[in-house]
Structures are given as C-alpha cells and as structure tokens.
Amino acid sequence: MRIGVFICHCGSNIAGTVDCAQVAAKAALFPDVVYATDPMYTCAEPGQAAIEEAIHSHKLDGVVVASCSPRMHEPTFRKTVERAGLNPYMFEMANIREHVSWIGRDIEANTRKATELVRLAVEKLRHNRPLQAQEFPITRRVLIIGGGVAGIQAALDCADGGIPVVLVEREATIGGKMAKLDKTFPTVDCSACILGPKMVDVAQHPLITLYAHAEIEAISGYVGNFSVSIRQRTTYVDWSKCTGCGTCTEKCPSKKSYDHFNEGIAPTTAITIAFPQAIPKKAVINKDFCRQLNGKKCAVCAKVCPTGAIDFAMEDSFVTENVGSIVVATGYDLMDWTIYGQYGHGRYPDVITSLAYERLMNASGPTGGHIVRPSDGKEPKSVVFVQCVGSRDPAIGRPYCSGFCCMYTAKQAILTKDHIQDSQSYVFYMDIRAPGKMYDEFTRRAQEEYGTHYIRGRVSQIFPDGQGQLTVLGMDTLLGRPVEIKADLVVLAVGIEASRGARELAEKLRISYDAYGFFLESHVKLKPVETNTAGVFLAGVCQGAKDIPASVAQGSAAAAKVLTLFARETLASNPQIAQVTAKRCVGCGKCLRCCPFGAIKSSLVKGEEKAEVIATMCQGCGLCTATCPQGAIQLAHATDDHILAEVNALCRL
Amino acid sequence: MMNKTLCLNSALPTKDSNAPNFSQKVAALSQQAIHTCYQCGNCSAGCPAAFAYDLQVNQIMRAVQLNQEDLALSAKSLWLCLGCATCSLRCPNAIDVARVMETLRHLARQQNKITVPVVEKFWLSFLNCLRAFGRSYEIGTMVLYMLRSLRLTTDLDLAPQALAKAKLGLLPHTHAGRAAVGRIFTRFAESEAQSKRDKEASSCN
Amino acid sequence: MPALANNELRIVGFLCNWCSYGGADTAGVARASQPTDLRIIRVPCSGRVDPLFVLKALLNGADGVLVSGCHPRDCHYGTGNFYARRRLEVLKRFLPILGIDPARFSYTWVSASEGQRWQKVVSRFTEEIHALGPAPRFEAVEPLAKACSWTQESKGPVSVISPELLEQLKKAIADKLPELDCVLGWQEGRDLLHSVPLFIRSEDDLTKLRCDATCHNNLVRYLPDLKGQKVGIIVRSCEARSVVQLLQEGLISREELVVFALPCQGLLDLPRLEEALGRYQRLEDLTLTETTLRLRVDGQERVFQTADFRQSRCEQCPGELPAIADQSFGDFSGQTASQTLPPELAFLDSLNLQERMGFWRACMERCILCHACRNSCPMCVCRDQCIAESREPHWQSAEASVKEKFFFQIIHALHLAGRCTGCGECQANCPVGLPIFALRAHLNRIVSELFDGYQAGCDPKAVPPLLTYSQEEAHIHERSWE
C-alpha cells in the first residue's frame, strides 16, 4: 500500500501546541507511508487540491489526514480522495485538534500524542478495503411531529414542494403556543390573524394528512424508510361526523373542567372545542370531568349532537404510516414555577404566568380581552412583571436563558397600557436581551412611550399584604436600593423547558438531547437543523429557545432539508455495514438475537443455516461483530482486525 | 469613601506571585463561588437590614469580585447583617451569601476595621459574661454593654415591663461548667494571639 | 491533573462515535484542558466493544482502558449500550481473577453535549491510573510456583448403576434404536478405569455400554457435529445442562434428539486416582460400590474409599435434572445440591492480585497449547473457526509466549460467560493439570451475582444474559465521577 499523510496546522489551532512538521517527519517512517507533509489548512481549497495532487504524483492508494474531528470533515475529505480517483473509504482521519491541541498546552506531550494518533490511523488504513455504496429506494413522504408554528411552516413548505406530509399533533388543535398569544412582538400584530390562515392552509392542503389529539407510539426503520406507529388518543367524539357546531359545548352541564388552552384562568366545559379558529374544529371530551364517563347519568352532549358523533365507548386506535424523513417540532412547555415558595408556590391567584396573561388579554379568551384580576375580577392598575422566573437560575438547575421573555414582557407592558390607560407597569429584569431586528427599539418604546418602569434586579418575595394588594420586594441594583411595590397583579415571565415527553420521543427517534431535554443538533453552527440520525430534522424550540421568526425560519430550513433528501429517487446506503464470512458462521443465531434493526436473517447455504446481512437495513453499529464468537460477521472498516490494529498500534511498543 | 472613583488596576494580579487575591481568599474562606454572582440583586431585595446598610449586599459581593478589599471590609453593613440567611436561601447561583458576609466580618475584625463599634461592643459584652459565668447573663451583658457603649439609657423604656414580668434573671446561673467554659475562652485567646504572632512573623520575612 | 510530560501512562479509550466521541469533541471545542495520556479509538457504538479488545490492550501494555458510550436509553442504535453495559460489567468483575486490578478498566456514559463531564471523566480516570502507577506486565511478573489444591472434603457417594437398571436402559435404547442414527454412551477404554465415548449404532454395540462413575466424558460435545441426524444420548445432570444450553443457542434441535436420563451421585476423579495408584501394568478387575472401589492391579488388591476420590465438580452440582428427559431410569431423589465454592476458585480467591498474576504466569509456562481444554468443552461450538487460530480476524499471533497462551485462556473463558454449565471437562482433560476451571467458575459466579442467580443450562427457554439486556439493571450501578 502507498499511503500519504497530511498533518494540518489549522492555522495556529493545531500548530500552536503541536509540532506538525515533526509529526509529519515521524509519520513518513511508518509502514506503507510514502509521503507525509504538513499543510496550513488541509480543508481549504488549496489544501484539498494538494491532496489530489499528491495522490496522482505519489501514486497513493490511501490517505490519512490529521486535523479536526472526523465528525466535522470526514465527508469533506472522502469526497476529495474520490475526486482523485480513490475509493472514498481508503481514507482515515486522526483528530489532533479537539482531542489534542485544544485540550493541552504541553507541546512535547501533544506532539507525541498526535504522532501516535496518526500511527493509529495509518495502521487502521492499512486494513481498509474499497467499499461500494448500494442504492436503495426511498419513501418520499415526511412525518412532522408537532403542529406549532414551526411544524406548520415545515408541513406547508414540504407539501408545496410536492411531498406528502403526515402531521401529528398531540393537542386537539394545531397552532401550538402561538395560537394562544394575543399579539406578537415587535409589530404588535394579532397572532391569530397571521397564524390563522396558515392553519387553514394545513387543513385544506391535499398533500397534508393531519392527526390531531395523537401521539407517536413507536418508530422503526432508517433514513428513507421509517415506519411510524401513531396512537390516535380517544376523543369520545367521532370526528368523521363532528361538524364543530359547538352545540355540545353550550349544553354540557359539567362546567368545572380545567381549560388547558386558556391556561386555567377560567373553567370550561367537559366537552370542548379549544378555540373558535381551532384546526381541526372538532369537539373533545375531557375524561376527567365528563359526568357520563365518571359513572354518572348525563350524556347531554350525545342527546344534543345533531350528527350523533358522541361515542363514549371509543378507545385509542393505532395507525401506521411509512415515511422517508421526519421533522421534529415539538416545541416547549413552561417550567413548573410553583417550586418558588417565595412567589407563593402558586397559591396567590393574582400571581400568574405570562402565557395566562396572554389569554387574559386575548379577545377570544375567557374574559373577552378584558384584563381583570383572577381573584376579584377587578381591573388592575399596578402591574408588576417579573422576568427570569425559572431562567438563568442555576440554583434550580436551569442556567439557560429562555430567549424570548424580554421581548414579550415589553409587549405585555405596552398592551397593558393600551388596555388600561391609567395603569402603571413595572418590569423587574436582569438584562434586556433584544438583539433581533427592531427588537431593542421595541423595548425602548415600552419605556419611553408607555412609561413602563424597568427596574434592574430580581424579586426576592411576593406576598399578599392583607389589604387586597400584593407586596413585591425587589432590588433596584442601579439605584443600590431595595424597592417595594404594591401590585394588583403580578405576571411571571416563566422560563421554558423542553416539551413534556421530549426525552421519551428522543429515545424513539434515536436522537440526542441536552441536559434540559432540548434535542441536540448535529453541529451547533453548521448543522443546526440536522440530528445525528440521518433523515431526522429539527425545527423550532424543541432544539433550543427561539422566537417566532426563528422558529418559522427553522421550519422552512427543515423542509428544505427534507426536499433536498427527496430530490433523488434512491439513497446511497452506508457501505460500512456488517458482512458474514459464511465459512466461519456456525449458524448459532446470536447475531440475529442482538441486532437492533432486524437486519440479519438466517438463510440456508449448502444446506446449513448461516447468517445473512440485509444490506439496506444494517446501520453499522457492530453489535453483531462483538457478539459473534467466531468472528464470522465483521463490520466493514471496524472489523476485529481494524480495531486490533489500532490497539496494537497503541499498546505494542 | 463611597463616592471615590475606584482604581481597578491596583488589583491586577502580579505575575510572579502565587498569593491568592482578595476575591480568591474570601472564596476559599467562605467556600463559596464568589465569581458566579451575576448581580441580580436578589440578596439585597430580600435583606431585612438593607434599609440600614451603607453598601448593599450585592454591592459588597461586587466589591469582593473586583478585589476592593478596603471597600468591602469597611462597609458598616457587615456589622448590621442580621445573619438571617434570606439572601442565601434565594440566591439563584446558590451562593451562601450570609456565609460570605460572616467571612468578611471575621476579616474586618482581624484588620481592626470595626465600623459599627456598638455592635461589636454588644457581642464582646455578651462573650465576657459568658466567659465569666458559662451561660449568658442578660443583666450582666446589658450593664457591661451600657458601660462600654456609654449608652446608659439603652432599653430603659422596657425596664419596668421586663422587671415586672421577671423577664431577666437578676443573678447569673450557677453551674459547674463555668470553669470549663472559662478555659475554652482562655485557650481560644491564646490560639488567636499565636496566629497573630505567626502572621506578623511571616509578613516580616 | 496535568500529567507530567515524561510521566505519561498508556491509557486507551474506546469511544462511541455518536455520543462520547462527540462529547470529547465538545470538550475540545470548549478548550477544556485534560491530561494527555488518553488515546482514543473511535468505534461506532459501545456495543461494538468486544471485551477481548480491552483485555488485549491490558495484556499488551495498556495501564488503563476506558470505554464510553451514549447514556442508557440514548443509544444511537437503540440498544447497543444496553448490551455493552452487561458485557463490560462482567469484564470488570472478571479482571481480578486474572490478577489485573479492576480499577484499570472503567466504562461510563457521556453524551455529545457533555463536554464538561468528559473532562471530568478523563481527568478522574487518568488521576486514578496514575495513582495505581504503571501496570505490571504479565510476561515480566515473578512466576508464583504454588500448588493449587484440588482436593475437597467430599460428602457424597459416587454413581453406581445396578445391573438391573443398566438392562432396563439397554432395552429402552434397543427399542428406540430403529428410529435413530445412533445413541451416545460410554464404553471401556484402555482399561476398566478409563472410559471412552460409545456410538451405539446396532444392538451389538449395546453390549459394550457402561454408565458408572468412571464414565466422565461429556458426550454433549459430539452433538452439534451430529446435527441433521436423529440421535439419542444418555445424560446425567451435567450432560443434561450442556444439552439445555445448546438447545437454548439453537445449535442442536430438540426434534432430532432422544434423551435417556440417569441419576448420578458423583463421578470419580481419575487424575487423582491415577496419582494414588502410581504406575501399573495391568488393571485386572474393578468392583465399584457407592462407597468403595476395589481394584486388582498387577495381581494386587487395592481398595479406595470413593468419597476420597469424588470429583470436586460433583460438590457444586446443582443436582436437579433439567426437565428435558424423554425417558428416565432409576431414582433421582438422591441428587442434592451442595453448592460449595470450587477448590480452584477458593484457592485463587485466597491470593492477592499480584500473586494471582504470578500464579497464572507460572501456569502458562507449563501450558503446551494443546487446546485439549477447548476440544473437550461441550460449549466450544466454533470448532475449526476458533478465533485463536484464525488469520482473519487475527486475534492471536502464532508465537507460543506466556502472554499469547494466557490470552487463549481468556478467549475461551470469556466466550463461555453466561454459557458454561460447569462440567469441568476443560480442566479434567488438561494434560499438565492447570486449574483453568477457576476462570469459568469465577465467571459463573459473576453472572449469578449480576443476573439474579442465573445458571447456564437450567432452563431451555431462558435467554442467556449476555444476549439480552434490561433497561434498568438491578445489580449494575454506574459509578459516579464526582
């Protein structure tokens, strides 16, 4: 074999703490290495050209690049060597940046470590064989999980691009959190007015199949060919008959139901339609509050329903959909702010969340858009907004910023003044984070035009003063004085957390999530929409805090990724899959038993049972290889011999 | 002092010295991550003594972060802190602020920066009685304190009530342990003196 | 802890591509300084890490080995790390019997977002390896010439099959023989004391059948080779468990098998008996009762108490016969479990780590690499495809160094993890008398501890513990890196 080795300086990123020239000089002495050099930037155009040039001039049949993480540039260099006529798998990388130069300052130790990692890569490459990818057909349909604004955008873009969409929404209506908002910053236009038409488009698009009040039960398969089991949670209303006329909700005698859509600011009926613009506009019975379902005689809804849609015997049902790609847009929930005892653990009715305040201001909300105190229905004159409740609070394990609270708090302060001319708003903040277009100007307007008092400091305690108002103990750090405000209403800008059930969904999707349950993108900067599972993309807040414009942009970005993937009829399989040496196989079936993908089957070879790998199903985990005692099944490019070569390169001195 | 422009450069770390700076020293003594304070002011917001402070708790934390030793240790607030730990309970960075305050108080005492002497006088009066009697002796503490602070009318308004209700024991309790307590105080004084001598000796070198 | 440049130790890391390798990248991007000793080998999944890689590294000079994968439930492939957790925990507990400090090996879970955790893991592990210092090299340790006592105070009798029972058995076999290709039993070998397997194909062969306490060969060893034929086999408790294990693994088929079961009180320990007899020319007669063995050797009458020569293996016999017999003969009520610690294992337990490595070092000097241990093992189903002798994969070099010989023993033992039925044939057949059963017995002990008392070969429907997983492991607790 003739191997060329390239030790990248990466500017000073590597060369700063690794003697690259020395590593190249030592690498030149490794077996089969015929050429070694240390370019400044290997991944840049001249660097790649130099590799191609060296392959031709030195007749190389294998290349090792020592630079950054292969998770970053392995695909780049595979293409480089392929352009020069080599099989792309005759290439190995040594990670001497993230694993060497960036984590230690000792040049001598780093240089030695880099040299050994290059040796490791060379030894591995010596066992490489050319691999050929196979083409396999794909299902050109996409599953979108979550019908908030990000999911809606992704669904519409995909469907407009000609791709059939399966949209699954957990709640009874799509629209997500945006549908609950009154107005949106920084334009203060009506949320329903801009989201509503999009929701209608979803309902009317011929290529979109909507499953509302449904959840993902199980997912199997792989990019191009996923099989998804969807649980249609029972609504006790046959939606094929329900016309959304609302007669049932008017007559339902159980009027103490918790109203999730209105954040519980007022009770509702046991059978409901979330809000007038709901999509689908269908009724759902809340099992916890329905008299009939709790053993009492009632069934009023069934009696009044003109289409006979009520079905108390209905149970969850399951549907299986086959798709080639998945967009996850599951959004967020508010953290449980009632852990804060100093704010009353949730026992003071006039201390509410910002989302509840949106419903209070919303014309379609239970108060018809009149801002009143939940305790006594009186109009508040002194309103205190407290930011960062459950955000940037390491003491409760939530060090992150929720991103959009500063902006909506400014909006709510403005709207409060619009609703109640003689009111005064106070905002307790730590920093005003308003880096978007027209954002900072917006927070200035809240202060300059609307006279909101912004007070820099956290609030230590909120409690009723026994005379009908709330005492807010805060600090004005700019004044250097503790301050006390008598408030009629306190609105908490409660921090966000990953949507309930996000972790379980991540496990089904085989994608990663961070310590707070937000899904992990492939690369923070360069692959913000992709996940580590091919064919699964992210959109919206499920990936991290972001506002509506960013969620919409990411929804479109995810759709673009799906359309890119589906631009072809077939996909190339990863050729780094398991292969069986039939001679060595004794047909014990241990590999079949362990394979997570069911990608190994038993077949008769000359009358004997042998394992056989289904190439398009194998994902290349290598569990079978570690399981087979005879070493009869080997994962290409991670064979026992590859790994032994690496172990020996490190240990046999 | 409050209105003086502070020169922050003076607190630059020196290259060849391994000696911890003031902030690190306070962090080590209090075992608190001072550097994580992000000045939200929650400590001050809930502080029951804040109205009497010359420097708010969060400002004291800031002074420590910026190595403003003199500013931090001269604050009267150190002596007015009630030790109620509301600040610690609600700190979003889980800093035990009350412990930092106590650490600063110890340091201020070591440097003889006692900016509210009456408070220290009250403590010392209490401890003197304790040293003598092994248990607290309220009348004795009061008398000593009044003599020390020259505030001869302290709580005179309460005296009729207190006496009528026999709130204060007129005589110290008698118990066998008083001698043992006295010895604890004697040894403590010796150890304090010794560590002071050690410090002086090391600073001379 | 910044390891001093010239003071580096050799630490090998196996990191899964999706989580831990990404976590190490994240740590790098955050410039989280770490000791430089660790060298990382990227694998697709922690489930790809064959425990033998870890041992290869440790035997070849690594001072520490770290495996890191995705957190349980977060595996990119769904279940790979669940398998890894079981296998690596077994491995960690296996190391001490070899004389290797288990602290030299660790496994953990680090996600791609946990750069800080990775920094902590690397720093702590490196610190711990430095505290242990350079690992002793197997080929360089002082051999410990200490004899391992195999004798064990015996309580039970040995098996004697009455002539009536033997006739009953013969008749049953004769009845069944027309439907069978052959029936496996025992016959007299070079003399009355030494048995060899008997392949009964005709009624004539039946006259040679013997079934007493001298017949120690585990006949199950021949069954996989006879796959496709209809075979009968005579089993006692130990053979029965081997049959069950092969059935579990699908290597023999129940439909092709007719099982004739005999009760067993215990077998004679032939190597010890031979030692007691000394050299002899002719064994003229043998009379066996449950308690005494009478031999006429070179014209001399010799009498032995069978209790003194009962196989130590029979002391650990679980007794009860797994329910697989087609036909049973005699009274099975006398089979009781005693469950004492095998003497080899008790001996090794009494040594410290350094002594154990020295002891194995001395053993491996005597090993002649004849592979009799493997060839007699009913569970060694790889046959000609044993990875100890293959070129591809190339696990072992041809050199007969103590290290390579030891690695062969490790391969055999680890391939038996959760599968060994404890028949002891490996050790019984060792021509140089190495106490290698200790390795298997220790593994059986680990498997039993970790998996709720699991014993191989008891339940034909059980799934071997290393070929399955549970999402929450009752007895495996991840170490904290705090």
Next chain:
Amino acid sequence: MQLAYFPGCSAKGSSLDYELSTQAVMAALGITLKEIADWNCCGSTPAHAVSSLLSSALCARNLDLAARAGADLLATPCPSCLSNLKATSKRLEDASFRQKVNALLDAPCAETLPKTTSVMQAMAELVSLDELAQKAKLSLKGLKLVAYYGCLMSRPAELMQFEDPENPMLMERMLTALGAEMLDFPLKTACCGAAFGIPQRPLTAKNSGRILELAANLGADAIVTCCPLCQMNLDLRQAQAEKAMGRRFALPAPYYTQILGLALGLSPEDLGLAKLVVPMDGLLAKLTPKQAPLASEAPSSEVSE
C-alpha cells in the same frame, strides 16, 4: 418516652415561660425531657460573629456532654441554639477543624456525637396529630392565628432540614388539628431583627413591625412563636415596633407551647402566661370546651366521668 434536652440560656431567663410551657406540654404528652447536666451557653450570635472556632468549641462541649450521657438525639426549644449545634456538627466532619476544636476543650470530644433537633420536630415525630387532638381538652375553634417561625428554624435550609424553607407548615398542622384557623402568613420565616434590639434598635423595630403589621392586617388574634428572641422582639419590644410603624397592634405573641398547653387543658400558671407582655385575655375568652366525640368515635377504653 425520654428525650435528651438542651434548654438554652433564655429558658432560665427571658423565656422562662417558654421553658415552663415546653416542660408542661411535653409532660402532658408523656415525654420526659432529660436536661443534660452542666451544659453551657451555645455562644449565640456573638460567638460565631467573632469566630466559628469559638462558637463550635462552646457547642462541642455540650454535644460531648450529651454523647457521654448516652444520648443519640438532643432536642432544644431554641432555634438559635439548634442552629449553632447543627453548624458545629457539620463543621466537625472536617478532621482538621475537629482537631482545632479539640485543642480548645479540656478533653477531645466524643467521636460520635448525638444528632440534634428542635423540641417541635421531636414532638411531631413522637406524637401524631391524631393523638394530639385526642389529648386536647379545649378547642381552639374560632381562633384565627398566624404561625411565625423566624429565620433560624429553617435557614440555612441544607443545615436545618426543616420543612419547606419558604413555607414551613408544622405549627399550622398542629394547631389546625386542635381546631384553630391558621391564616396563610407569607412573612412566617422573615427576620424579626434578631439581637439587634439592643445595639441597633431601628433594625429590630422595623422588621418586627413589618411582621406584626401583616399579622394585624390579616386579622390574626395572635402571632404564635417558637423562638425566644423572636418572641421577645414581638412581645416585649412590641411597643418599640408600634412606635416605628406608627400604629398600634396589641397582638399577643405567645409561644406555640403555650397555645398547645391551653388546648391540652393546662393552667395559665403552668404555662407562664403571666409573663407575656401583651396579654392574651381576649384570646383565652374564646377557648371552648372540646365537643365530646360522638359515641361511636369514643375510644372504648375511655372512662366516662
């Protein structure tokens, strides 16, 4: 039942009524308090304000005495003493600190020291709410009370391990069981101004004033206390607080043990009620005999009088 007991200095002086009522209530509940012999002052705030070492040495001597008397649990009625004892136990986990403390003592303190707790928690641990209610002779029905814990009972939270540090409910549970109406009192763990009544009167007057004001606004008949210093500030110094707030409260501030004692049928003398500066007369008048339990509910062993 026996409980090792550290009364604290106030018990023998300014809070003699707390001591009397604690002893009386515990006796009525069948718990004997065994005072550790020869105890000394815990050092209170002044000791730890001057030096943690001095404070811990003073406390360590007491813990050691209790350990030598065979106690594995030591209860004290005073939150301030408890706080010092607990802080000492925590600090003594550090071997080098323990060495320094031992150097100040006559002899090194015992290896294993007793755990410490408040009399209130010990009582709740030993006597269930049902038992308490059963033993009551009078009903607190009609009384509107607020419970006030002060700072040290629950802070620092990790050290004191007392209920939800922002909203402890132990006194509420006890007094509700006896029929009282307990008002939600958001300032129940606010600071009363501690020992600063002497050197910095405004600190105490304003803070106590704030607490009394809220209790008065809520319409409480009394503010129930559990700390000698808090009680002194709210009761003896109530006039100072009234002056600072510019309004009159006349709000009794009894110890919880005094209220429990009343419900248990103990006499005002046994409970030292006369020592309260703000009198409880109005409140006493509201007490009613407990309604006889319905026949079916009456314990069979009870002998009818």
